[in-house]
Amino acid sequence: MSLVVVGSVAYDGIETPHGKRERILGGACTYIALSASYFTRTGIVAVVGDDFAEEDRKWLIEKGIDLAGLEKAPGKTFFWSGVYSDDMNDRTTLRTDLNVFADFDPKLPSEYKLRPYLFLGNIQPELQRRVQQQMNGVRFVGGDTMNYWINGTRDELLAAIRHWDFLLINDSEARMLSGEQNLRRAAKAILDMGPNTLVIKRGEHGAMLFRNDTLFMVPGYLLEDVFDPTGAGDCFAGGFVGYLAERGFDLRNGHFDVHELHRAVIYGSVMGSFCCERFGAERFRDLTRQEIDQRFEEFRKFTAF
């Protein structure tokens, strides 16, 4: 079942203790779509400038990603650069040039409007809301957000997520959004805001899924080398929603298997872990579905008792 992803496509400059890249393809929408593309047909809604490289467009198309919603605007593509600390737990942003992304006004191609799965990447909540309104017959919709919108446009954010099935954020964002330090209480408060499913990402410490009818927790995959954590959370999102789209998971028919949501969290964790093994999205150049399924089984093995 096909998926629509909305968000940023960007170029990133990244420096980690393992090396440096001046300008590589990045942006939340890119990572989410690359990750989801292993599971389901994925169309993106994003904007790039006229400096967007033909080879990057080709790569996305080769991965089966539908670019009908990739708008090209006069100007430059969103550029971000940052440097990671030695232990990779902190990063410092060096530059954020929004460029054409500053005026991003997502337009859904008509062929996207009937697609059943929608992931709203981290953009202005009012835009997220308007995109969802354009969709017809969505079965499963959700998205991401960040501290900037939680603090700056709280009302718009609450208006947007009220109609989502799931919200996928990290632990500090969950605490900020709920005003609760304890994650169990934070989750309760957030589930009262609209989404029936909350996924809290905790980076190397794994992830948790909360619903009124289930709680699921998974530890982080233990990599021997974390090369570059950029995009790992977005790849988690892509694996999570991509797997559910592949399975035709339908929250609205009332007969779903809650364990599918658990397995989606595992696939999210698997995709996030692969992302960290190379710079940017480079791991997806040769990653195979077989490797993904193998790591899924590894998760099963190292959490079984």
Next chain:
Amino acid sequence: MSLVVVGSVAYDGIETPHGKRERILGGACTYIALSASYFTRTGIVAVVGDDFAEEDRKWLIEKGIDLAGLEKAPGKTFFWSGVYSDDMNDRTTLRTDLNVFADFDPKLPSEYKLRPYLFLGNIQPELQRRVQQQMNGVRFVGGDTMNYWINGTRDELLAAIRHWDFLLINDSEARMLSGEQNLRRAAKAILDMGPNTLVIKRGEHGAMLFRNDTLFMVPGYLLEDVFDPTGAGDCFAGGFVGYLAERGFDLRNGHFDVHELHRAVIYGSVMGSFCCERFGAERFRDLTRQEIDQRFEEFRKFTAF
């Protein structure tokens, strides 16, 4: 199968955002033994002063703990006090009066010497080594340590753990002991130092077990209220080794089930989580084995996929 635990018995003064206790029973050996006593007959080797309260002695005896190795020395019992930060992630030590614990010279009662399970709590590594030498026919021996010994008496520590089956430490101690930042590499290095089993405790983030033949990870139990985390790591140790003693786990006969070690990590996590629900060791006043087994099943439920 019975267990011997060596370590500190103390009085603690504790302040958390939930309240304050001026003087309650504490010490690593106390927590380990209380936790293990739910699974197996447990004897302690420790020293207290002449201020040790009769009611505390009675409580330990009521829990079935064997006090033949609890020496009474002239002077005062080890006293520690500390205060926790608002988020409980940091604590500041206010006072450490070693008192009679400063000259602790563990003496094993003869009836302890044939017991098959031994846990060496965090004391001077040379003392840990001498205790182990006095035991005959131990099947499974291991223990804990801390930054102070890792930095200050490294050679003695290496000499002690060389003969252990398992080492149980937290993540920062594993990094310090191995000189490796990455936990997978750290574990490899530590497994080369002697122990065939390494358990790394990560507090609220759960725990990991490493061996050459298995890797196991469990997320932390998500409590709604962390009342007081003092002793949680020791209760983890007690649940881990207590469960294995109850099962008669025998690493040396070559026919053990490695999943028993996984389940021991779960029981450790269960006991650590209960410990945090009240001040000090107070939760063990009314905790039942039934509640413990229920929480074990909860772990199964929230990690199944």
